[in-house]
Amino acid sequence: MAGIMKLGTSGHSWLLTGVAGDALTKGLASLIGGAVLVAFVAASGGLILQAAWWRPLAVAASVASIVLIVAMWDGLPTSPAIAALAFDAVVLVALVIARWPSEDMIGTWPQRVPERRLTVDDSCRRRATKRISMHPPQASTSAIRRCGHWPDR
Numbered sequence: 740m741a742g743i744m745k746l747g748t749s750g751h752s753w754l755l756t757g758v759a760g761d762a763l764t765k766g767l768a769s770l771i772g773g774a775v776l777v778a779f780v781a782a783s784g785g786l787i788l789q790a791a792w793w794r795p796l797a798v799a800a801s802v803a804s805i806v807l808i809v810a811m812w813d814g815l816p817t818s819p820a821i822a823a824l825a826f827d828a829v830v831l832v833a834l835v836i837a838r839w840p841s842e843d844m845i846g847t848w849p850q851r852v853p854e855r856r857l858t859v860d861d862s863c864r865r866r867a868t869k870r871i872s873m874h875p876p877q878a879s880t881s882a883i884r885r886c887g888h889w890p891d892r
Contacts, residue, residue: 750814768811775804789845798834801827 755764778800785793804827808820833839 750811752811753813754810756813764811764814768807768814771803771807775800775807778803786845794834797830801830801834 750761750765750768752764752768755767759767778796782793782797782800785796804823808815808823808827812820
């Protein structure tokens with residue numbers, strides 16, 4: 740299987756191999772590992788773009804990475820597994836416990852303000868304003884009749 744992640748010498752999982760077998764365990768670990776990688780890259784892009792969703796995505800990716808490493812501990816080389824756990828721990832401590840970096844430090848893109856729903860009076864006022872600007876003498880009297888007031892400019 741060419742696309743499967745190399746998990747050291749065995750790819751054995753103390754949790755999954757007995758239930759699912761080696762081939763399915765390696766495939767599942769590869770799929771989850773790829774998803775974790777994509778989530779970390781997306782969270783990094785969200786941080787660069789100053790999007791509001793990057794922080795929860797990074798936390799979820801760290802938690803998924805820890806679960807994968809713990810489940811696959813028997814099949815992973817120890818040194819890279821410990822380094823990955825340390826990275827995940829730093830991410831979780833920084834984002835969840837220390838709440839670093841703050842939004843003030845990195846900022847966020849301006850949140851999209853929901854558009855105000857138009858009332859009948861607002862839509863009448865907008866149409867009347869448009870008509871008055873297009874045909875001032877005729878539209879002004881019809882705008883007053885329909886809306887009951889002069890439209891705002």
